[in-house]
Amino acid sequence: MRRLGELEAEIMDRLWAWQRPATVREIVDDINRGRRVAYTTVMTVADILHRKGWLRREKAGRAWxxxxxxxxxxxxxxxxxxxxxxxxxRPAALLRFVEVISDEDMDALDAALRAARGDQDPHPDGGGGA
Incomplete structure (x- = not known):
């Protein structure tokens, strides 16, 4: 999987955070709060993300x-x-990774491994989650 480009990531970050469909105009207006970007540039990159399979789109009036x-x-x-x-x-790479992660990330990794194995309580504190 190729890492997203800078503008691709900015677009995806907004859509992930908003958790709802959005128009190019909404995305452009939000990006322009921090830096200037042309509407056509965002429209082109959103279309590219759609063609790459990262975004789905639906017509709403004249906008997508x-x-x-x-x-x-x-x-x-x-x-x-x-x-x-x-x-x-791979084992050495995994070892180096876990040697440098925080205790919180280690606990999250442990919980994820337990859940993937189908253990009854994947929460290390025994709380069972909320």
Missing amino acids: LYEPVRSREEYTAGLMRDALGDSQD
Whole structure:
């Protein structure tokens, strides 16, 4: 999985955060709060993301409404999978990774491994989640 480009990531970040379909105009207006970007540039990149399979779109009047096909977590997991796949020694790469992550991330990883294995209580604190 190829990492998203800068503007691609900006568009996806907004759509992931908003959790609803949005028009190019809404995306442009939000980006322009921090920096200037042309409407046509965002329209072109949104169309590219659609053709790549990252966005679905639906006509709403004269505008397109765009929404993500995959979640931010699916994107991140794909990048992590690809990074691990680049290693010639996967166990060593995993060991180096867990040596540098925070205690909170270690607990989250442990909970994820328990859930993937089908353990009854994937929460390390025994709380069972909310």
